[in-house]
Amino acid sequence: MNNKNIGLIGCGAMGSALGKGFVKKVGIDPSKVYLYDVNKERMHTLANELNVVATENLSELVPHCQHIFIAVKPQDIEGLLYSMREMITRDQIFTSVAAGITINFIESCLSYESKVIRLMPNTPCLVGEGTIAISAGEHVTDEEKDEVEQLLKPLGLTIRLPEDLMDAATGLSGTGPAYVFLFIETMIDAGVAVGIRRDVATEMVIQNIIGSARMMQENDKHPAELRNTVTSPSGTTASALHVLEESGFRSCLLKSVIEATRRAKELRRG
Numbered sequence: 001m002n003n004k005n006i007g008l009i010g011c012g013a014m015g016s017a018l019g020k021g022f023v024k025k026v027g028i029d030p031s032k033v034y035l036y037d038v039n040k041e042r043m044h045t046l047a048n049e050l051n052v053v054a055t056e057n058l059s060e061l062v063p064h065c066q067h068i069f070i071a072v073k074p075q076d077i078e079g080l081l082y083s084m085r086e087m088i089t090r091d092q093i094f095t096s097v098a099a100g101i102t103i104n105f106i107e108s109c110l111s112y113e114s115k116v117i118r119l120m121p122n123t124p125c126l127v128g129e130g131t132i133a134i135s136a137g138e139h140v141t142d143e144e145k146d147e148v149e150q151l152l153k154p155l156g157l158t159i160r161l162p163e164d165l166m167d168a169a170t171g172l173s174g175t176g177p178a179y180v181f182l183f184i185e186t187m188i189d190a191g192v193a194v195g196i197r198r199d200v201a202t203e204m205v206i207q208n209i210i211g212s213a214r215m216m217q218e219n220d221k222h223p224a225e226l227r228n229t230v231t232s233p234s235g236t237t238a239s240a241l242h243v244l245e246e247s248g249f250r251s252c253l254l255k256s257v258i259e260a261t262r263r264a265k266e267l268r269r270g
């Protein structure tokens with residue numbers, strides 16, 4: 001992997017998370033990472049930060065990279081793929097993070113023999129704690145799947161999924177950090193509402209999330225069992241849980257994930 005060049009097309013939120021992860025977490029030699037973005041300012045900011053290669057057009061990237069990661073918005077991918085198709089070769093691997101865009105669609109725009117991988121990562125890849133669902137097209141060999149997975153592992157948890165579950169992965173973990181951030185933000189506001197200073201409440205809530213997640217990771221217990229251990233009869237937690245149930249907390253979260261999954265499917269249909 002170390003002697004192969006990596007191209008990254010699209011340097012926005014997800015492209016930056018991948019690029020930073022490759023250089024800072026995986027330890028890829030920056031001179032082997034090529035960037036391209038129609039937004040030159042965004043591309044140069046990332047290139048300067050990582051000391052990687054910024055390119056002025058696709059022809060400076062595509063023919064020089066064995067792995068090409070595509071991180072543009074779903075609505076921009078078709079035009080991009082068509083403008084690349086004359087430059088590609090059969091041994092290159094194209095990895096897309098675009099929500100809702102199928103492997104078959106990417107093959108149809110490039111070539112039906114292209115090696116295509118579809119990912120659904122999330123932004124915690126920036127700190128090596130991402131969740132990355134992976135699905136590979138039929139022309140990608142097992143060795144190549146392993147190679148891409150090894151490249152992604154330092155960015156977080158990698159999970160291979162059949163492609164028909166990629167929209168569900170978008171709804172659950174691609175979008176997941178937004179649910180957690182909203183939860184954190186609200187908990188901090190709640191801490192302030194009951195009299196705790198905002199900076200102190202922030203520290204407390206973050207640690208609460210980390211600690212609870214680590215308990216789940218380290219104990220082979222159902223979350224309800226862990227919740228029951230902090231719920232004493234007629235206690236404060238029981239009162240709080242009553243309010244959450246009455247307000248439809250679970251149903252609201254369930255509906256959010258289902259709606260995000262539906263929206264991923266809708267984006268695919270354009």
Ligand SMILES: NC(=O)c1ccc[n+]([C@@H]2O[C@H](COP(=O)([O-])OP(=O)(O)OC[C@H]3O[C@@H](n4cnc5c(N)ncnc54)[C@H](OP(=O)(O)O)[C@@H]3O)[C@@H](O)[C@H]2O)c1
Binds near residue numbers: 013071174
């Ligand atoms: N953000 C997330 O948390 C997340 C999570 C999972 C998956 N994804 C997927 O990641 C992809 C990128 O999302 P994002 O949030 O990173 O979007 P973003 O911040 O808008 O970044 C996309 C970048 O690509 C540029 N671009 C557009 N067309 C291009 C082209 N033809 N060639 C080169 N660059 C082009 C855009 O420039 P302009 O702004 O000038 O158009 C922008 O700088 C999406 O497909 C999304 O489904 C995102």
